[in-house]
Amino acid sequence: MSEYYPPISYTVPPSEDGWLLKTILQKRLHVSRKLQSRLKLTEQGITVNGQRVYISVPVRDGDVVEIRMEKEISDDILPEPIPFRILYEDEHLLIVNKEAGIIVHPTHGHYTGTLANGVVHYWRDKGEAFRFRAVHRLDQETSGVIAIAKNPYVHQHISEQMIANEVDKRYLALVHGVPSPEEGEVDGPIDRDPEEPHRRIVTPDGYPSLTRYQVVEAYGSSSSLVQLKLETGRTHQIRVHMTSIGCPLIGDKLYRHPVYRMLPPEEEGAPETVLPQGLTPSERTVVLLDHSISRQALHAWELSFQHPVTRERMTFQAPLPPDMTRLIGEAKQHELDQ
Known part of the structure; x- marks a missing residue:
């Protein structure tokens, strides 16, 4: 049996009794077609009241719809102790304050020494399995706030907010x-x-x-x-x-x-x-x-967006770094x- 991240749940209200499951996935959980196709191929990817069902079935008042994503790791990123400060973390998101001089993700000629190497090392030391998914990037010499999604659902949602200009x-x-x-x-x-x-x-x-x-x-x-x-x-x-x-x-x-x-x-x-x-x-x-x-x-001082799971508007700030203060x-x- 595959290992999964904690489920993302939705309880069907009376007003949506009889809706098709695929409508709930699209309009309430906002699951993209790409992710929906991926979940359908996973044993516990899409369930209603704990049971795997077809997305064409109707749901009823009080049904609990859940999606689960399989755990992943970044096999192509070497764990390495790279400094970064954590501003916020939950089971879905990691928000960090990147130091100047550090590249976000390995590129040609820069396979180590990146923020991704440091984050993967941090997760490994905690015994956690996540794939590194930076929602956005900063130039190597720019310091400040950067958001990292812990699963494809969260990455998709924040990316869509960025496209809609809803990320501040x-x-x-x-x-x-x-x-x-x-x-x-x-x-x-x-x-x-x-x-x-x-x-x-x-x-x-x-x-x-x-x-x-x-x-x-x-x-x-x-x-x-x-x-x-x-x-x-x-x-x-x-x-x-x-x-x-x-x-x-x-x-x-x-x-x-x-x-x-x-x-x-x-x-x-x-x-x-x-x-x-x-x-x-x-x-x-x-x-x-x-x-x-x-x-x-x-310096990337402030980042604000809607949390993809809680739907709460969240704002993160990184203090001005010492070199800019000097x-x-x-x-x-x-x-x-x-």
Whole structure:
């Protein structure tokens, strides 16, 4: 007999007496056709009052409909002790705070050292069997909240919420300059840069992309802490949009401040003492702030969605990481020095 995860249940109310089981699965449990087909092939995948039945049968008032998914593991992911902080966990979900510098899932050339390796190791040590299913991803150098589904049903539901724009993702970023106005949106289509395909640019022929922003705190005119809400999910969207309005992220080595066009390549990483003397104080501040953090200053601060099983709206927050907290201190000091 197969091992199963805890069942997901639904009790038929009087108003739905006589409905077909397949209607309950579709309209009340919201089981996708793909998952329904998979459950039908499983011994205890779909039951009514504990008995396996055809989905074409009618159900009655008080019947308990249950779906069960077979336990799985990620055989292709090597368990490895990788650091991550748990923000929330239940039998269906794992919400973690990813550190900057860690890739979410193994890719070509990065088979170890990922968040997935760490999560699989954590589950193995607890004697639990789950397949790693990240509901969304963060760039390697972006820290913050990420949701991991413990079964295909949960993954399906959160993915559908994302497609319907019902998942609220908010970020905090430290940027050069202060956006004007201090609260607004960037509505700019994004696509690959034809000259540098690994980069993205705002272009009229790109994919529709919308980012809402609000300045949380400004440090003079040189830098600011900005909260951002993604309405679409394009690659590098925040980094591209903030660069397009003249406020690139501090520390971003791919989408750099225009001041670097004035610096010879060999001097871009040079300390303050050997920077060209022609730089203005504000241009010098740009370079010094970039030197104060080893990655783009972007943090996935808050994630909100409806729990696929309890139907409760849940919000998870990850505190600002130490490197960005230190960077705020540096920005405030430069504000005093100007």
